Amino acid sequence: MEATELRLNNLLMYEDSIVPIIGMENINEEILVKIDSETAIDSRKLKPIALTAEWFSKLGFKEAYRSQSRIRFDLPNYCRYDFDLNSNKILEGFLFFGNYIKCSYLHQLQNIYFTLTGEELKIEYEHPKLQTILS
Known part of the structure; x- marks a missing residue:
């Protein structure tokens, strides 16, 4: 999954939780994704949710x-x-x-x-x- 596929409000898995994307920023060629008001993580740590x-x-x-x-x-x-x-x-x-x-x-x-x-x-x-x- 590429960061370019993501947009605000997308739901993804982070560790064992479903998280929404509430913001994104590019810092030194690394895309950080904001998942709550205090947490921004590397987009590569997010996993897609399979449709079921x-x-x-x-x-x-x-x-x-x-x-x-x-x-x-x-x-x-x-x-x-x-x-x-x-x-x-x-x-x-x-x-x-x-x-x-x-x-x-x-x-x-x-x-x-x-x-x-x-x-x-x-x-x-x-x-x-x-x-x-x-x-």
Whole structure:
């Protein structure tokens, strides 16, 4: 994962916690990512969050279709995401006007959604100190 893939409000893993990006700065060719009001860390210490059925539930998606080869999740009135259960993964990703946009991680889906709608993807998740809804 490159720091250039990241934007404000992306959720990533740091150690064993889910953290939001609340700021970024470039210091001597090193990208520091602010994850709370007191903590800035090297972006290379962050790990992406894989998209799973559990995450789609937290994003407000509903399972709309299931077969031996595919599972489809719909976000009502907005978009679809297909998981291709075959090894070639040809029909997998964010479905936009009949085309699949490949994304395997939460921050990628957040970025695609924001680019297409101009709005943040609403996400319910447990922060170590409080429950948060990003929007």
